[in-house]
Amino acid sequence: MTFVTTVIFAGFTVADLLLVAAALFVSLAVMMLYRAILGPTNQDRVLAVNVLGTNTVVILALLGAALGEPWFLDIALVYALLNFLMSIAISKFTVERGGVI
Amino acid sequence: MIETIRIGLVVVAVVLGLFFTFVSATGVIRLPDVFSRAHTASQADTLGAGFALAAVALTLGWEPATVKTVLLLVFIFVTNPTAAHAIARAAYEEGIEPWTTGDERR
Numbered sequence: 001m002t003f004v005t006t007v008i009f010a011g012f013t014v015a016d017l018l019l020v021a022a023a024l025f026v027s028l029a030v031m032m033l034y035r036a037i038l039g040p041t042n043q044d045r046v047l048a049v050n051v052l053g054t055n056t057v058v059i060l061a062l063l064g065a066a067l068g069e070p071w072f073l074d075i076a077l078v079y080a081l082l083n084f085l086m087s088i089a090i091s092k093f094t095v096e097r098g099g100v101i
Numbered sequence: 102m103i104e105t106i107r108i109g110l111v112v113v114a115v116v117l118g119l120f121f122t123f124v125s126a127t128g129v130i131r132l133p134d135v136f137s138r139a140h141t142a143s144q145a146d147t148l149g150a151g152f153a154l155a156a157v158a159l160t161l162g163w164e165p166a167t168v169k170t171v172l173l174l175v176f177i178f179v180t181n182p183t184a185a186h187a188i189a190r191a192a193y194e195e196g197i198e199p200w201t202t203g204d205e206r207r
Binding site for chain 1: 104107108111112115118119122123125126129130135138139142146147149150153154156157160161162164165166169170172173176177180181183184185187188189190191192194195197
């Protein structure tokens with residue numbers, strides 16, 4: 001019996017806890033779409049997509065631990081790198097003479 | 102005994118991660134302008150992601166995958182505030198005025 005299948009109480013395992021947490025993270029990430037669509041400025045939209053990407057990384061890590069698929073973490077690492085590159089690139093190239101960092 | 106402590110730590114880290122991510126989501130939706138939203142996105146969201154990834158690392162235990170999780174945690178702690186700073190600075194250089202008391206929400 002591994003740690004993921006350990007029962008916390010009444011048949012509710014650690015894997016179930018991580019899956020419920022992943023579902024709640026998904027609903028919080030969907031809430032970000034409000035700002036990504038309605039945001040009055042472009043920077044608001046980039047910021048909302050950046051937060052959404054961070055949530056996606058966390059969801060991938062939680063699912064990888066809960067379902068016993070450790071290679072999800074590789075995808076999460078690549079996603080985190082691309083998310084950072086996206087924010088930096090957009091904020092650098094939308095400004096004239098962009099020296100944002 | 103040690104297993105009970107480990108389960109307790111996982112539950113606490115997951116709940117704290119969810120709480121801080123909820124605070125960050127509320128801030129990004131409710132706060133009045135792009136600079137205050139960048140503030141909540143850089144701090145509360147980084148802490149929430151850190152707690153959730155710590156829970157994942159505790160769940161995995163001593164495995165090669167744990168090293169990747171810790172790397173991911175350190176990477177997010179470094180890059181998330183940097184990205185929010187770059188976005189806020191791009192907004193400032195585009196000439197967006199910061200919100201002050203009495204202005205309407207944007």
